[in-house]
Amino acid sequence: MARRTPLLRQQIQRALRPHQTPRLLALGVLASLPVTPLQAAEQNMQWHCKPAGDSWACDEKPAPGPAYKRPPHSTPPPQSGPRSTRGLSAAEIDWVAEEDLTPEQLAAMPAGCCGSYIAPERSDSEATLDPEAAPLRAEADSSRWLQQNTAVLQGDVKLTQGYRQLQADRAELDKASNTGTLSGNILLREPGVLITSERAAMDMDTGAAELEDASYLLHEAHLRGASARVQMTPEKVLTLEDGSFTRCEPDGNAWSLHSAELTLDPNIGEGWGKHVRLHVAGVPVFYTPYLRFPIGDQRKSGFLFPSISSSDNGGVDLSVPYYLNLAPNYDMTLTPRFISDRGEMLETELRHMSTHFDTVVSAAWLADDSGGDDQDLEDLIDDGVITEEEAYPFRGQDRWLLGVEQQGGRQARWFTEIDYTAVSDVDYFRDLGTTSLEVNSTSQLKKYGTAGYRGEHWLLQAEATEYQKLWDDAEQQYKQLPRLTLDGHYRMPSDFELQLDHDFTAFDHRDKDRDGLITGERLRVDYALTWDQRWMWGFFRPGVKLKHLSYSLDDEYLQAGANDTPSFTVPQGSLDTGLFFEREGDLFGNGYVQTFEPRLFYFYSDRENQDELINVGTGRLRTVDFDTNDLTFGYSQLFRDSRFSGSDRIDDDNRLSVGLTSRFIDSSTGIERLSASVGQVFYHDDRAIAIDLTEAQALAQAENQRSNSDYAAQISARLGKYLRFNSEVMWDADNSDRVSRGNVSLRYLDEQYRIFNLSYRYDRIPPLPSDPTDLDGDGILNEEIEQSIEQGDFSFVWPIAGDWNAIGRANYDFTHQRELETLIGVEYNDCCYRVRLVARKWLDNANANVLESLDLEEDRGIFLEFQLKGMGSIGSKVSGILSDGIVGYEQRDNGIQ
Structure with a gap:
């Protein structure tokens, strides 16, 4: 609920402390007021003040000789601005056009603006002092006593007390209450706040003020507005009666918010109002009896701005989010949503942050979907092309979404991660979420969770993975429930590296009984020993590996006589070596370094017959192929030790990969301007291991009989400060005019x-x-x-x-x-x-x-x-x-x- 601030005059009286030591008494201020030379010549009088209990005792006494010319303050009072600001609003006073901003101010200028609000800088020693700890300094054209406790300053009045500044045509300072009333061209400035007014009352101790016919400016929030009456608390909370605000520039009023009572609290970055009207181009377009809205980055409970849209198959879609700031480390957003052609819906998001976990839980529910109203589908129904059930397959059904994201183990050896999203049906996102082409082309939702521990040499991890289809005709992937990995890595003396990888996975499938699919468990063990030698001029990495693969298959859908515990062990060897050459040059007056980097990679893997994994099932998928596919060939694949993704096959191979890279590096900046690579694989033996032996794999089998691969090349270049060029091309080694695959892109930002x-x-x-x-x-x-x-x-x-x-x-x-x-x-x-x-x-x-x-x-x-x-x-x-x-x-x- 909005906080209603009491009338300022009552607040000031309550806030005054009668026994406080009078450090900022108005009468003491008058002791330092400058007297004009004309007055001094006529009266030849001077003020004399001395402490008297809780007050000051001051009186005027004649002084012999000419009037004494008061010397300037050791720290002169800062000027709040020239008197040319008369008649200007607060926003107009502090607005600085784009061409007048410094480079630092220009970088901080809000997007789309042609200027920014900049408060005048103060360099005096009291500019950052709290007003309660600073003396009150005053200047005026004239001054006089109105009563015993009231001093009147007139004509270009300027009051400075620490970081607080006041300007007015006339000011009355009450010694007893330490308050002031001001009138005429008032300008009140504190850090981040500027208010102009015609009449004002202010507590000089706390800074609480009440101003009439006011305009105001909050610099950091970039907010400005006007009000018949503004109340400012000591905490700079503004309460506006019959007020408005906007983020538009001083000469623009594209939109503004008006309210009978409007409160702006820059401390929490939030505003709220009663009987709020949104004006666009001066025309009221929206009304609400109560509204909370952000004016900064701080979090606060309340309604967020509603969202409205329209679509062919949903109709009008209205969402009114409500944000709950439940605690500093967790919050919630509830979003009631009305879709005219589908029904009422509720969406929610809960965020929680703790010392070790960051968690986001999302949920949505639409009961009894009305199905939408797509005119194109209605025409097809009328023509008898499709039925109503085919056009609206989810009409009458409950539709929902559940999502959990979690990251755990911040700065700890243990860690967790959850990325889980489930929806009620394959068309949920297309009907109720975004309609982007990227979402339309997503075939699977991944549901993933893991927990693990990072040791000095070992990584232990337990995972669970499941997929949900988003296409009716997409192939459902296997579940991995669970997957356990234990990987070790040791850097030994003489630059030897030992890698010990273990992977155990249990595979299941939701359609195994319907389609007769093979399921089971798999153990994969990979051990590798590498001698890693690196120098400025090159590297030399010979290595040996031993790979083991074994299964325990469920025999329910295996062919008769098929081995349900196939096992394979394959030794491998590799040599990865390369050289680095450099030369300096000059191009168009710019120095550069060109590199020449040849690389050779030899890989040998013994052949062990793995036909026991192919065509051994009785159902739709007869091959043991839980998570494995052929990799798409490219330059990055030249130096891999497997042509498969996943772990259901161990390569047989005897090949030499040759690659060459050249880079052009700017000598002055170290920026890589151009990188070009080209390479090819030379096979010494045919490859027999494949994922499948069906007719669809005939081409892949032919590919495995080739003596060399396609040429692979990639180029990346920085053609300027903002322009990037990238390309990757593969072309047939036997027919250089035949491109197998390629892409090229030009990006500018x-x-x-x-x-x-x-x-x-x-x-x-x-x-x-x-x-x-x-x-x-x-x-x-x-x-x-x-x-x-x-x-x-x-x-x-x-x-x-x-x-x-x-x-x-x-x-x-x-x-x-x-x-x-x-x-x-x-x-x-x-x-x-x-x-x-x-x-x-x-x-x-x-x-x-x-x-x-x-x-x-x-x-x-x-x-x-x-x-x-x-x-x-x-x-x-x-x-x-x-x-x-x-x-x-x-x-x-x-x-x-």
């Missing part, structure tokens, strides 16, 4: 967060038959489905005029001649608000990147995000779409807040 991305990727993949039984008279397939991937991606965020930026992306599939995603939009970002308007078209299908024969659904939408700086945003899905689709956008978004 500068300090002004201008973005330009251009990329292209190609992957040659053999086509799939549309129907293997459909052959013509020559035994040739009538139709094939092209699988090769050839895509281009272009995106940008670029200023077009003033604070306007253009946003765009085009992701095109050249293989099937179709658009994967196209969006174009504009962004307006100034000092107080930001608007993004994006029109988007995309293929809403998880397999859109691969198969042409699928019935792909093309979605269109217009997305709007309206963000009030310092308040909140409407339509936050736009940020997710742009962050997923445009490389560098998330970095830009974080940088311009």
